[in-house]
Amino acid sequence: xxxxxxxxxxxxxxxxxxxxxxxxxxxxxxxxxxxxxxxxxxxxxxxxxxxxxxxxxxxxxxxxxxxxxxxxxxxxxxxxxxxxxxxxxxxxxxxxxxxxxxxxxxxxxxxxxxxxxxxxxxxxxxxxxxxxxxxxxxxxxxxxxxxxxxxxxxxxxxxxxxxxxxxxxxxxxxxxxxxxxxxxxxxxxxxxxxxxxxxxxxxxxxxxxxxxxxxxxxxxxxxxxxxxxxxxxxxxxxxxxxxxxxxxxxxxxxxxxxxxxxxxxxxxxxxxxxxxxxxxxxxxxxxxxxxxxxxxxxxxxxxxxxxxxxxxxxxxxxxxxxxxxxxxxxxxxxxxxxxxxxxxxxxxxxxxxxxxxxxxxxxxxxxxxxxxxxxxxxxxxxxxxxxxxxxxxxxxxxxxxxxxxxx
Amino acid sequence: xxxxxxxxxxxxxxxxxxxxxxxxxxxxxxxxxxxxxxxxxxxxxxxxxxxxxxxxxxxxxxxxxxxxxxxxxxxxxxxxxxxxxxxxxxxxxxxxxxxxxxxxxxxxxxxxxxxxxxxxxxxxxxxxxxxxxxxxxxxxxxxxxxxxxxxxxxxxxxxxxxxxxxxxxxxxxxxxxxxxxxxxxxxxxxxxxxxxxxxxxxxxxxxxxxxxxxxxxxxxxxxxxxxxxxxxxxxxxxxxxxxxxxxxxxxxxxxxxxxxxxxxxxxxxxxxxxxxxxxxxxxxxxxxxxxxxxxxxxxxxxxxxxxxxxxxxxxxxxxxxxxxxxxxxxxxxxxxxxxxxxxxxxxxxxxxxxxxxxxxxxxxxxxxxxxxxxxxxxxxxxxxxxxxxxxxxxxxxxxxxxxxxxx
Numbered sequence: 071x072x073x074x075x076x077x078x079x080x081x082x083x084x085x086x087x088x089x090x091x092x093x094x095x096x097x098x099x100x101x102x103x104x105x106x107x108x109x110x111x112x113x114x115x116x117x118x119x120x121x122x123x124x125x126x127x128x129x130x131x132x133x134x135x136x137x138x139x140x141x142x143x144x145x146x147x148x149x150x151x152x153x154x155x156x157x158x159x160x161x162x163x164x165x166x167x168x169x170x171x172x173x174x175x176x177x178x179x180x181x182x183x184x185x186x187x188x189x190x191x192x193x194x195x196x197x198x199x200x201x202x203x204x205x206x207x208x209x210x211x212x213x214x215x216x217x218x219x220x221x222x223x224x225x226x227x228x229x230x231x232x233x234x235x236x237x238x239x240x241x242x243x244x245x246x247x248x249x250x251x252x253x254x255x256x257x258x259x260x261x262x263x264x265x266x267x268x269x270x271x272x273x274x275x276x277x278x279x280x281x282x283x284x285x286x287x288x289x290x291x292x293x294x295x296x297x298x299x300x301x302x303x304x305x306x307x308x309x310x311x312x313x314x315x316x317x318x319x320x321x322x323x324x325x326x327x328x329x330x331x332x333x334x335x336x337x338x339x340x341x342x343x344x345x346x347x348x349x350x351x352x353x354x355x356x357x358x359x360x361x362x363x364x365x366x367x368x369x370x371x372x373x374x375x376x377x378x379x380x381x382x383x384x385x386x387x388x389x390x391x392x393x394x395x396x397x398x399x400x401x402x403x404x405x406x407x408x409x410x411x412x413x414x415x416x417x418x419x420x421x422x423x424x425x426x427x428x429x430x431x432x433x434x435x436x437x438x439x440x441x442x443x444x445x446x447x448x449x450x451x452x453x454x455x456x457x458x459x460x461x462x463x464x465x466x467x468x469x470x471x472x473x474x475x476x477x
Numbered sequence: 478x479x480x481x482x483x484x485x486x487x488x489x490x491x492x493x494x495x496x497x498x499x500x501x502x503x504x505x506x507x508x509x510x511x512x513x514x515x516x517x518x519x520x521x522x523x524x525x526x527x528x529x530x531x532x533x534x535x536x537x538x539x540x541x542x543x544x545x546x547x548x549x550x551x552x553x554x555x556x557x558x559x560x561x562x563x564x565x566x567x568x569x570x571x572x573x574x575x576x577x578x579x580x581x582x583x584x585x586x587x588x589x590x591x592x593x594x595x596x597x598x599x600x601x602x603x604x605x606x607x608x609x610x611x612x613x614x615x616x617x618x619x620x621x622x623x624x625x626x627x628x629x630x631x632x633x634x635x636x637x638x639x640x641x642x643x644x645x646x647x648x649x650x651x652x653x654x655x656x657x658x659x660x661x662x663x664x665x666x667x668x669x670x671x672x673x674x675x676x677x678x679x680x681x682x683x684x685x686x687x688x689x690x691x692x693x694x695x696x697x698x699x700x701x702x703x704x705x706x707x708x709x710x711x712x713x714x715x716x717x718x719x720x721x722x723x724x725x726x727x728x729x730x731x732x733x734x735x736x737x738x739x740x741x742x743x744x745x746x747x748x749x750x751x752x753x754x755x756x757x758x759x760x761x762x763x764x765x766x767x768x769x770x771x772x773x774x775x776x777x778x779x780x781x782x783x784x785x786x787x788x789x790x791x792x793x794x795x796x797x798x799x800x801x802x803x804x805x806x807x808x809x810x811x812x813x814x815x816x817x818x819x820x821x822x823x824x825x826x827x828x829x830x831x832x833x834x835x836x837x838x839x840x841x842x843x844x845x846x847x848x849x850x851x852x853x854x855x856x857x858x859x860x861x862x863x864x865x866x867x868x869x870x871x872x873x874x875x876x877x878x879x880x881x882x883x884x
Binding site: 229368370 | 485652770771775779782866868880
């Protein structure tokens, strides 16, 4: 096998470096000449930025630390390549660089846009008779990629969210007074992460009371009534909301363009979060103590509470991508197939045509959203629970998880 | 030993239940007749709310799960008792209830206000010849209690903050663009938690660039200059700020009463956080992408990433309080004395007169705040590092840490 180059693209997750680690290990096993990493994705590579990963990742301990490092150790970019016929010089330049490094396998770890990059590079490669194989490995906390059962990165974020929600429920119920807590969770179009708040419920935790996903139009006054009813029966109401709730007209219920936005000290519309806004609104409408908690970027980079299942699958997906390229396949992405569910959960890694994945988006199935759009069904729990199982054995130094620093 | 009653008071921490567990175990070891828990602190107990802890906490596993449960398992209150001479009937009622349960030892776990409760109850007890012993055990994430070297709860919150800051730094530096991240941390008067962001720095992490504590007046324009200078040298600037920064006139730089507060959809002043405000301000002033991250209540209840050192000390402090009462002492609080520092850190538990603790407040020493109020010294690191060491072996079920449910 000639040399391999690996890149990371799009937003951070707790598992994207596990996929990098899996790809490195598999490339070594297959006898790759050298293993390179693009710095800053395809954008950085186009500007000549790359590293020799054989220098940076040597021992088994390096691999282990890489796997527990959150966000993209190689850096990332948000870059959609133009069509090859529109700006062929960009492609000529990239292929020159790849040939100069004697690359036969190009692995790109990312979400929708990254798979579009793989599709275009392989298309161009085919058109000019290149034998470089272009393969993708899936990554996104949002879990919105098509074809794959779920996406590496989601399980760890879901575990962190569910664990944090359990802790917030403990925290919010200590006083003997009425209160509302609104927890804002990531996911602009797909509600997978927000739905994960439902995993908190169990023998030791009553769970959240209401869950609002971006898949459904949000009705503010209906929400006020639901919370009022709950407060008649219990002291503490905890609500999970997507960061991007929209009303039936498609307008965000807050944030800069939102219909309820306020003005800041500069006279500009406030970029306050949905959770903060909703907490204020409910608190005033119902005259009850209310607070908003935004789990924020913590949820996508909390490698210290990663899911062992997710990390294992992330590494396997990276390895499978390299293997596919070594077998001569191109324009494919590794995908996870669920072959058994529940306590007997089993998965296998397969590959699929990149065109079926690029630019598609998978949202929470309509029938999994229940109670008039205020909760998720047992089907969701059955789907998500296996993905948050297990805790990796994290290496700590000076009281903190150790990370790797490459770029 | 006759019966023991234990209460929890004030805001949640990740370690307050470890103190409860330590008190229960020690009371059992000393042969206490029965062990009760007040529900909702002294306020709930005054209304007749308590449980038999021998029913709720039986096995070693129960103790272990109690120790990993965040927030007050017995519920809490924020209640300052009136002076005994002002409303003696409240005290008469409490003592009647205590005598009915045959209590000889009253343990109250809490912060400043809770120690004031202990001081008043023991004063009243002495005045009426009661032989009930009243002792306190310290608790607060804020670490602002006097006399004790540090306070149980602080170490775990500091560990979570430092680990999260490391993850945020990974997350914020993936793109090859200029950006500012402002992390808002708890602590209205004392900057101990905000200072803990400094613990993130190490061989694998550049750390935060600026730290602003509430102990110093905050100068917004000076902050803009500092960030501008940093952005000339590096892409990613990360700042840790206390939730309660005030300018030289003592006005909060944002929040409801703040000088820069905006108006919300109701025309009321916005309760936006310091971090969010500062991110918006810096982003606009310097024309750079900026975001605010509020670690929020997550930091005080993140038992999943507790410090083993903190949890051990918390349990010891609870045990010491019971022991002090058993030895006939009253109006005392268990305190932690540091007897060796650095890698050889050692502590011992002692007790101190409650009057030296109640209503006092300990802030970060002036000489530990350096670089013109924008960072903390090595003295702080030496002080705080031992307190975040070690990770408890957490029991997980269904992918999540298990908690105990008492009330």
